[in-house]
Amino acid sequence: MIELVHLEKRYGDVTPLRDVSVTINDGDVISVIGPSGTGKSTLLRCINMLERPTSGQILLDGADITAPKYDLTLARRKMGMVFQSFNLFGHLTVIENLMLAPVDILKKSRQEAYDTGIALLKRVGLAGREFQYPDQLSGGQKQRVAIARTLAMDPDVILLDEPTSALDPTMVGEVQTVIRDLSRSGKTMMIVTHEMRFAREISNRVFYMDDGGIYEDGTPDQIFGSPQKELTRRFIRQLKVLELKIDSHDFDFIGAGSEIDLYCMQNDMMPRQKYHIRLAVEELVQQILLPEYEDPDIRVTVEYSPDEQTVSVSADYKGKQFDPTEAENDLALTVLKSISEDIGYTYDEKAEIQNHAVIKLA
Numbered sequence: 001m002i003e004l005v006h007l008e009k010r011y012g013d014v015t016p017l018r019d020v021s022v023t024i025n026d027g028d029v030i031s032v033i034g035p036s037g038t039g040k041s042t043l044l045r046c047i048n049m050l051e052r053p054t055s056g057q058i059l060l061d062g063a064d065i066t067a068p069k070y071d072l073t074l075a076r077r078k079m080g081m082v083f084q085s086f087n088l089f090g091h092l093t094v095i096e097n098l099m100l101a102p103v104d105i106l107k108k109s110r111q112e113a114y115d116t117g118i119a120l121l122k123r124v125g126l127a128g129r130e131f132q133y134p135d136q137l138s139g140g141q142k143q144r145v146a147i148a149r150t151l152a153m154d155p156d157v158i159l160l161d162e163p164t165s166a167l168d169p170t171m172v173g174e175v176q177t178v179i180r181d182l183s184r185s186g187k188t189m190m191i192v193t194h195e196m197r198f199a200r201e202i203s204n205r206v207f208y209m210d211d212g213g214i215y216e217d218g219t220p221d222q223i224f225g226s227p228q229k230e231l232t233r234r235f236i237r238q239l240k241v242l243e244l245k246i247d248s249h250d251f252d253f254i255g256a257g258s259e260i261d262l263y264c265m266q267n268d269m270m271p272r273q274k275y276h277i278r279l280a281v282e283e284l285v286q287q288i289l290l291p292e293y294e295d296p297d298i299r300v301t302v303e304y305s306p307d308e309q310t311v312s313v314s315a316d317y318k319g320k321q322f323d324p325t326e327a328e329n330d331l332a333l334t335v336l337k338s339i340s341e342d343i344g345y346t347y348d349e350k351a352e353i354q355n356h357a358v359i360k361l362a
Ligand SMILES: Nc1ncnc2c1ncn2[C@@H]1O[C@H](COP(=O)(O)OP(=O)(O)OP(=O)(O)O)[C@@H](O)[C@H]1O
Pocket: 011, 014, 016, 034, 035, 036, 037, 038, 039, 040, 041, 042, 043
């Protein structure tokens, strides 16, 4: 079992891990997903102490491996890491790569290390390759050797950081097959990956990383099927988001129009979609909401799903309860209805921002 307790990792003024507390159970197979730069690699590198956390603790089977007097070789024996770039020794043959650590660190006999190595090569589909050098292998084969090398130490925990992302697409499958096999072996695994379908298939748990840590932790069905939190939902559905904040009657709608144009261009949207977004913002905010609020505090969010080709424009606004579909401005309402499939409204008295209106564009 691995417990992270208020873990923090800071690099200068970047803090990818702010306050991470989580328990990883024996046998968990965890996929770690999230946008670039959210600390996925940092999390893995901290867990096996390739990076020392700036504060907090990591308990491995109850022992604090961040303690200064802890002997890290103990933790390293229990945890193996597989890197994107394989990190094999080029001057050693495949079998020597596999024998090195078991002989040096575990003090196994060369014969025993050799026999285990041969068995592992068979397991990863590379029987007969033992005397080749890494240079003679394809990327997919190298990565399978790297996985076998990790297994040669018989670790309890295997950490894999984007193990297939440096591979030619034709070789991804063979490495995934090996990892899939591993995921059924009962070992604890954490794998950083951008391959969502694969993540969903092999793991019992998913960490979505964002906003300084593990932002959402759930089963694959929860995270991929019905994420509970905003950023997770956006990431999973690969939504393109534009946000506007309107806090004055002098808001620059012309400037906002250009922002919308740019957003639509960057996301390769159709002219009709652009026109409808502009109309929706104009009618909803300028014509319907602004006249109702003396001190406006309105956040507009445009969300575009390239896969589903859907666009929604939502407004979250503070203040009195006001349902835009009951607005007196008939003309604005007629325009809104003509460009939308559905207009929803909810009011939550206890929320920080009480009013929430969503327009699903047609
Ligand atoms: N050694 C380092 N020195 C300084 N900053 C670093 C270092 N390693 C990572 N960072 C910063 O920490 C943040 C998190 O990096 P990390 O590599 O963990 O992200 P990631 O989620 O793995 O991203 P990616 O999906 O691109 O691999 C980034 O802003 C990165 O620039």
